[in-house]
Amino acid sequence: MPNITLHQQNGTYEQEVQEGSNLVVLAGVKKLPHLKYGCGMGKCTKCTIRVIAGGESLQEPNWKEQKMLGERLEQGYRLACQLYITADLEFSQE
Template identity: 55%
Template sequence: MPVVVFRRNAEVYEAEVKENTNLVVRAGIKQFPFPHLRYECGMGKCARCACRVLAGGEYLPPPNWKEKKQLGARLDEGYRLACQLWIEHDIELEQDDLPVEP
C-alpha cells in the first residue's frame, strides 16, 4: 500500500492508504488520516487543495486540463491539485497557505 507523507503548518503526517486513493474523496467521507488537508470543491475548480509534490511525482500522470487551468505556472514549481490525483505509489506532499492564482 502506498505511503503518503503530508506536510502542513510545520507538522508532518504519514500514513498508508489503499492503492488508487484520492485524498480529497477520503477527506470528504472522513476516512482520511491527515486532519489539515485544505480542500473545497473536489472537482478541480477552486484549487484550494493545491499541494507541492516533494517526492513521488514521477509516478503521477501528467497534469490534466483542470490542473493546467487552475495552477498555470505553479505546475513548474511542482504543484498539483490533490483532488485530481489518484495515489498508487508513495508520495510526499506539502500544502502551504499561499493563494493559487493561475
C-alpha cells in the same frame, strides 16, 4: 499500500492509503483529516499541494490542473482532487 506524507505548518502526517485512492475523497471521509480542500472538482484550488517526492508516479496534469495552476505546475504544484495515488508520495500544503 502506498504511504503518503503531508507536511503542514502545524505538523507532519503520515499514513498508508489504498492504491488508487484520491486524496480529497480520503479527506472527505475523514481518513486524511488534515488535508485542506474545497469543491473537489478542480475549480477552487483550495486543495493545492506541492509535491516533494514521488511525483514521477502521478499521472500527467489534466486540463483542469493546467488551467488552474498554469506555470505553477513546473514548480511541483498539483490539485489533490485530481490525483490518484499509486505509489509513495510526499507533499506539502500551506
